Amino acid sequence: MPYKVLVVDDSSFFRRRVTDILNADPNLSVIDVAINGIEAVEKAKSLKPDVITMDIEMPQLNGIDAVKQIMKYAPTSIIMFSSLTHAGAQKTLEALDAGALDFLPKKFTEIASDASDAGRLLRQRVIQLARKNPRLRSSITERHTPIVASKPIKRDVQSSFQSPRTSIRKSNTDYKILTIGTSTGGPVALQKVLTQLPKDFPLPILIVQHMPASFTKAFANRLNNLCEISVQEAANGDEIKPGCAYVAPGGKQMILSSANKLKIVEDNSERISFKPSVDVTFGSAAKFFNNSALAIILTGMGSDGREGCRLLKAKGATIWAQDEDSSVVYGMPQAIVNAGLSHQTLSIDEVAPSILKELKLN
Template identity: 50%
Template sequence: MPVKVLIVDDSSFFRHQIRAIIDAHPQLSVVGEASNGREAIDKTKQLKPDIITMDYEMPLMDGITSVRHIMNECPTPILMFSSLTLQGARVTLDALEAGAVDFLPKSYEKVSGSNSSLRQILVNKILTLARPVAKANARVPSTVEAPSASSRSKKKIYVQSFDLVMIGTSTGGPVALQKVLTQIPANFPAPILLIQHMPGTFTGAFAERLNGQCKISVKEAHDGDLLKPGTAYLAPGGQQMILSQKGKIRIMAGDERLNYKPSVDLTFGSAVKYYNRNTLAIVLTGMGADGREGARLLKQAGAVVWAQEGKTCVIDGMPSAIVKANLADEIIALQEISKRMIEVV
């Protein structure tokens, strides 16, 4: 049975273009359209789509308000379309916090192009986010966080000290990082490197938001930054973050052959030389397998690697890749990761 998609946008042109992309794929089907947030709520209840594509700037009711209502009344995975501006970044982060699972840049030129990479990205995201695991997580209110017996039973005792913590994530990462980092005390004794797949126009706004929410300091990383305990450094979108020496960050353009900018693999791998076994690397929710090869290098050096428990992920691709490669020292539910970080670091 095809994945049922509801398209929500006040632009009839954009709705038409998105419909054409979706209807051209044999595994997808448009079940309806809405031109404002209020109509989106009504049609979600009526049509019960598997996934919704949502604009944020609409008449009668904006996208963020609509997301909140939908997640409260009839939870459904929502893919937001966002402008690549500072304001667009802030609005998108609001939408993700309200319950949207992912976002895509909104471009009238790209969506109407005949050979657009956006078309394939859109299809892939819809197919992935509409899978049962995403839908199951979309239907669990963020305020309900039952403890995980499985993760409690797999705790280990580590003999080494941890001088560096690194966290890699993608889809679902902004909310997951918020849940983890807001529970970390200001006197946390190690620096934290954050690698989140995100456009360059978004990472500054995201770091600013986290810094306002957390007890530790959070900043977008800059070339030459010196690592300090109790500070988290967010890799800038569209660039690569590595360690050029112990305690010093280097930001660079990176190899065009790398699929991700920033790349979890690259940052993880760069820590091996300077921190080896005194590193704690954590892989959170996300599509794909970025982080697996970097984690493999870290494990060979004696470092510790954790993976987020699959049922607490929006998308279990990245953590699952770690687990399947037998690289995870612990598999931990999202709501328990901060507690474990405090215990071992």
């Protein structure tokens, strides 16, 4: 049976276009369309699609509010269509926080080499999300960290975490850096991890999240408002400091030029698909850190990060991967596990407590 898709957009042209692209795959079937958020909510309840493609700007009820209602009454995997603007980035991040699992630019040909590649990309993303059916799980919204307007009041770190069900033995490693790589599902996963780290977190954190160039600054600013640690989009020449997280800029590569300084480089290479790339950042970290690096691969499509983790592990670094059940897409973590590179496999709820335990902070 093909996966059932509901297409939601107020543009009849875009509805037809998305419908034709998705129906070209025998594993997908567009069962209906909706022209606004109100219709989307009602059809999500009655038709129970496996995936919903959702526009953000619509009359009567916008995409963000529609996502909130769908996740409350009929949890469904949702992929948003967004404009590649600062305002589009802000609204897309709100939609992800509301429960959407992924997003694509509304002009998704902008992130593909041609129209046929763009169609394949859309179909691939929809199929991946169809396999992650929230109706088989508790509502995704229950797993989100609440949005707040400013940084939270400092918590008692010792008492605010539950011990992970996986036994993580505290090591004697003197860690110097934490690196995190992720893609699909990463914004929510990163928010869940980083909001649990204390202000005096002793390591610098390098973050590679697959995102368009117009999104990463807004994403870093959003995390900075939610976290006790400082979060910023990385800039060329930044000196990395403990308690600070650096988000790789979209469309470029973030590398370490020394043990404590970042270099942001343009990358026009066709050999490297992702810009930023987890492999590139992790590979540069392997040049300066050996067993003093802790590297974590979270949810994401594909295998970016595997070769970077291979280089890090060869130097003695500790590698963790998110587990399948808590991953939106078990691609990047699975690549790490299948390659025998991961020392631990953790649910997203276990990651932050395990980091603190590994660093002897609780």
